[in-house]
Amino acid sequence: MSPDSAPATAVLASGPRAGAILGDRVRVAWRRLARRPPAVAGLLVVLAFVIVALAAPWLAPADPNATSWSAIRKAPSWAHPFGTDDLGRDTLSRVIWGARVSMQAGVLSILFAIAVGVPSGLAAGYYRGVIDQALMRLTDAWLSFPFLILAIGLVTILGPSLTNATLAIGLGATPTYIRLTRGLVLAKREEDYVQGARAMGAGDFRVMGRHVLPNIVSSILVQATVSIPAAIIAEAVLSFLGLGVQPPTPSWGTMLNTAQAFLEQAPWMAWWPGLAIFALALSFNLAGDGLRDVLDPRDY
Amino acid sequence: MTEFLIQRSLISLVTLLLITLIVFTGVRLIPGDPARVMAGTDADPAGIEEIRQKYGLRDPIPVQYVKWLRLALHGDLGESIRTREPIVRLVSHKLPITLQLSAFAMLIALLVAIPVGVLAAVRRNTAWDYLAGSVSLCGVSIPNFWLGIMLILFLSVRLHWLPASGYVSPLEDPWGNLQRLLMPAVVLAAQLMAVLMRQTRNSMIEVLSADYVRTAYAKGLRTGIVVFRHAIRNGLIPVITILGLQLGALISGAVITEQIFVVPGFGRLILEGVFTRDYPIVQGVVLITASAYVLLNLLVDVSYSLLNPRIRVQGGRGES
Numbered sequence: 001m002s003p004d005s006a007p008a009t010a011v012l013a014s015g016p017r018a019g020a021i022l023g024d025r026v027r028v029a030w031r032r033l034a035r036r037p038p039a040v041a042g043l044l045v046v047l048a049f050v051i052v053a054l055a056a057p058w059l060a061p062a063d064p065n066a067t068s069w070s071a072i073r074k075a076p077s078w079a080h081p082f083g084t085d086d087l088g089r090d091t092l093s094r095v096i097w098g099a100r101v102s103m104q105a106g107v108l109s110i111l112f113a114i115a116v117g118v119p120s121g122l123a124a125g126y127y128r129g130v131i132d133q134a135l136m137r138l139t140d141a142w143l144s145f146p147f148l149i150l151a152i153g154l155v156t157i158l159g160p161s162l163t164n165a166t167l168a169i170g171l172g173a174t175p176t177y178i179r180l181t182r183g184l185v186l187a188k189r190e191e192d193y194v195q196g197a198r199a200m201g202a203g204d205f206r207v208m209g210r211h212v213l214p215n216i217v218s219s220i221l222v223q224a225t226v227s228i229p230a231a232i233i234a235e236a237v238l239s240f241l242g243l244g245v246q247p248p249t250p251s252w253g254t255m256l257n258t259a260q261a262f263l264e265q266a267p268w269m270a271w272w273p274g275l276a277i278f279a280l281a282l283s284f285n286l287a288g289d290g291l292r293d294v295l296d297p298r299d300y
Numbered sequence: 301m302t303e304f305l306i307q308r309s310l311i312s313l314v315t316l317l318l319i320t321l322i323v324f325t326g327v328r329l330i331p332g333d334p335a336r337v338m339a340g341t342d343a344d345p346a347g348i349e350e351i352r353q354k355y356g357l358r359d360p361i362p363v364q365y366v367k368w369l370r371l372a373l374h375g376d377l378g379e380s381i382r383t384r385e386p387i388v389r390l391v392s393h394k395l396p397i398t399l400q401l402s403a404f405a406m407l408i409a410l411l412v413a414i415p416v417g418v419l420a421a422v423r424r425n426t427a428w429d430y431l432a433g434s435v436s437l438c439g440v441s442i443p444n445f446w447l448g449i450m451l452i453l454f455l456s457v458r459l460h461w462l463p464a465s466g467y468v469s470p471l472e473d474p475w476g477n478l479q480r481l482l483m484p485a486v487v488l489a490a491q492l493m494a495v496l497m498r499q500t501r502n503s504m505i506e507v508l509s510a511d512y513v514r515t516a517y518a519k520g521l522r523t524g525i526v527v528f529r530h531a532i533r534n535g536l537i538p539v540i541t542i543l544g545l546q547l548g549a550l551i552s553g554a555v556i557t558e559q560i561f562v563v564p565g566f567g568r569l570i571l572e573g574v575f576t577r578d579y580p581i582v583q584g585v586v587l588i589t590a591s592a593y594v595l596l597n598l599l600v601d602v603s604y605s606l607l608n609p610r611i612r613v614q615g616g617r618g619e620s
Binding site: 137138140141142143144145146147148149150152153155156157229233236237240241242243256259260263264267270273274277278281282284285286289 | 311314315318319322323326329330437438440441442443445446449450452453457547548549550551552555556559560570571573574575577579582585586589590591593594597
């Protein structure tokens, strides 16, 4: 509770040394990762999707929302490699722009979950007692709402939009991070270096921020690589059901929603957005599996 | 044991109370007059006044909560804005359909996941194991609604093997019922199967390296007997817990599959509720699902402690 002021703790985790250790860790991690081709492939595909999402305006061959009455539901051709949809829009361009929505929803929702969950979990695990009990019962109740039911409830209150879908996905993932962080903190707070830092007079915030947090970051990162693909699929599901992104904004989920009505006449409308979600989620999971082996070999 | 049961039940009770509190607050967060929200936008003043009386909407919020909770405990979750049907009756009509679909899906998932998971553990680090691992990874990564659309595209639109959508009661036409539920059940099973497969493999690997399994091998027993007599019993215990935790995913999945395959169950009810702004339906379904999830997990934990006496001594699964 006291603000950290003890100069002695500075020796324990001084800036440059901590930096060097981190650099070493990254190098070791990279070498371990390089020995896992599926993980490297996954990572590369994820990076490719990130680039596609960022460079969508330059990569997309056409305006994703430009309709054309003369090009309705055309099969894939040179002019439209992925074909066109029911309003004559270029499917390739819409898939490219859809990457943006998916990445945004997937990453931002999990960042939200981490931003809320990790500090709460830290507090619960560090202070224990009433805060801990209250938070645990709250997460129990929270986790009892199946994700989609929670999202439906929230969207009913807030109205459907990409922001609200992202918020709903983030809120759905938050209790996982509270529990994960709490469990990790419980294990770490009894370690000698934490006890040592406290004995030297480090305040609560310093102990949590400088000594506990750095040691649990990798586990949280590993969890994030599992949650992000799940969040990407969740956004697609919500948009597919009409609870997320609203037309005409291109999103893989809404594209599949439209495609379902034209399966007989224009099956290509259903192939590409789904393949994109599948490829992105699969690559994330592959990269995540590799990262898990690399970052904490002991924990798993 | 009794102490564990009491402690575990108390936790569930607190959770249930919190759930009701969250749902109650959620409805109050909908912008606008709660009476108008619950009666519908085109309700007459008399209808609105009736709702106001019933839920005591002029009372202080805590009193409102108690009133609402008492009604809910007596099975009164209000009525649909559109059809004026009581929510409980609506749900009880739709629930059997979803339950049948879920049970079917769970059966498929277990029938595939357990044998394959055991095989992968026994033949660890062979082609079988890697194949099972890849299937499991794909199962987690594939968006189930897309899988559903692809199944419709190939099995219904192209090959005309199965009807693309709809539902008939098993009492009227058992064969037609199975035909129509097969694709939704497979779609609903996909993710569960992937998770269960991975869990079965991991816990079987752990069990297979235990001392008593080594002893069994040392006695000269054949692999088949060691695996099926000795290892599998303990190896499948964690799978039960995972099954309990996956119920939430199963409910979410049911909403999606019912929407794709036009199965008139629970999931479609709540989606219709959202799109027609029928708040009492949404509220009722959310409350019922969350409560069911808590009670089912209580059941899973209790059966788990019966199967595994160690857990009773430690005082509950994991941390609490």
